[in-house]
Amino acid sequence: MNRIGIYGSLGRMGQAIVAAMPALEAVHAGGVDAGEDPGPLARECDVLVDFSAPAALDAHLNAALAAGTPIVIGTTGLSPHHHDAIDAAAERIAVLQTGNTSVGVGLVMALVRDAARKLGQEWDIEIVEMHHRDKVDAPSGTALMLGEAAAAGRETTIAETGVQGRAGLVGARARGTIGFSSLRGGTVVGDHNVVFAGNGERIEIGHYAQDRAIFAAGAVKAALWLAGRAPGRYRMDQVLGL
Ligand SMILES: NC(=O)C1=CN([C@@H]2O[C@H](COP(=O)(O)OP(=O)(O)OC[C@H]3O[C@@H](n4cnc5c(N)ncnc54)[C@H](OP(=O)(O)O)[C@@H]3O)[C@@H](O)[C@H]2O)C=CC1
Numbered sequence: 001m002n003r004i005g006i007y008g009s010l011g012r013m014g015q016a017i018v019a020a021m022p023a024l025e026a027v028h029a030g031g032v033d034a035g036e037d038p039g040p041l042a043r044e045c046d047v048l049v050d051f052s053a054p055a056a057l058d059a060h061l062n063a064a065l066a067a068g069t070p071i072v073i074g075t076t077g078l079s080p081h082h083h084d085a086i087d088a089a090a091e092r093i094a095v096l097q098t099g100n101t102s103v104g105v106g107l108v109m110a111l112v113r114d115a116a117r118k119l120g121q122e123w124d125i126e127i128v129e130m131h132h133r134d135k136v137d138a139p140s141g142t143a144l145m146l147g148e149a150a151a152a153g154r155e156t157t158i159a160e161t162g163v164q165g166r167a168g169l170v171g172a173r174a175r176g177t178i179g180f181s182s183l184r185g186g187t188v189v190g191d192h193n194v195v196f197a198g199n200g201e202r203i204e205i206g207h208y209a210q211d212r213a214i215f216a217a218g219a220v221k222a223a224l225w226l227a228g229r230a231p232g233r234y235r236m237d238q239v240l241g242l
């Protein structure tokens with residue numbers, strides 16, 4: 001159960017995943033990129049990983065469903081429609097969707113949830129992320145996950161409390177909101193900082209990715225873990241044992 005097929009195989013992450021496979025005793029079963037039929041690869045591998053584009057997700061999920069093949073979804077910029085489709089697919093196949101496959105972010109998620117719960121509404125929460133100039137979605141998938149972790153710590157959701165970007169005469173900060181700011185430039189692999197700003201003091205919990213190899217190794221581990229599992233929607237913390 002170690003033959004991994006890659007959707008988005010020629011991209012930055014696709015190539016990093018191919019490079020990560022030998023050390024983890026995974027076998028590269030092949031790749032599919034834009035304009036190619038995802039069906040045959042889904043039938044020829046034990047598990048799929050998707051690091052492509054949101055516009056491709058419906059076709060990739062349908063191919064995985066038709067073949068009965070588990071799938072790890074790392075693609076970010078997903079809409080509520082995509083999450084509904086993932087929930088529906090997870091009734092028939094094993095699916096793991098995450099905006100970040102690294103060990104470090106897995107741990108930071110737990111720290112952020114805990115800090116938000118313990119600090120309470122008196123502390124303002126702002127999430128700042130920076131990525132390379134070619135990233136197309138904002139806020140990053142990781143920033144949104146960290147926001148949900150902070151919101152969960154306060155027993156709310158990002159849908160209720162999230163504020164994305166500020167410009168113009170926006171007024172004073174509303175209590176209880178969670179703000180997001182996105183920076184883009186250069187070759188930054190992925191920086192995330194969760195700022196807890198209190199009265200006269202500030203706490204920052206950060207994660208700074210220096211190499212895509214950390215995401216790639218996590219994606220391969222997640223795929224090997226998911227292969228052969230019963231239908232369901234799984235999480236990265238289950239893979240990492242966090
Ligand atoms: N979960 C995580 O840990 C991480 C997630 N990501 C996410 O992974 C995704 C990919 O990132 P990255 O590798 O940097 O991006 P790239 O743009 O380098 O690669 C994307 C790849 O997907 C291909 N692709 C685009 N559309 C389709 C399609 N319809 N069918 C099949 N393949 C398609 C592209 O082909 P073409 O160039 O021909 O369009 C390209 O090869 C992003 O959403 C990113 O945010 C990134 C890092 C870590």
Ligand SMILES: O=C(O)C1=N[C@H](C(=O)O)C[C@H](O)C1
Binds near residue numbers: 099140143
């Ligand atoms: O596009 C990227 O590069 C990354 N995307 C993911 C995200 O949106 O959070 C993960 C990582 O930060 C790199």
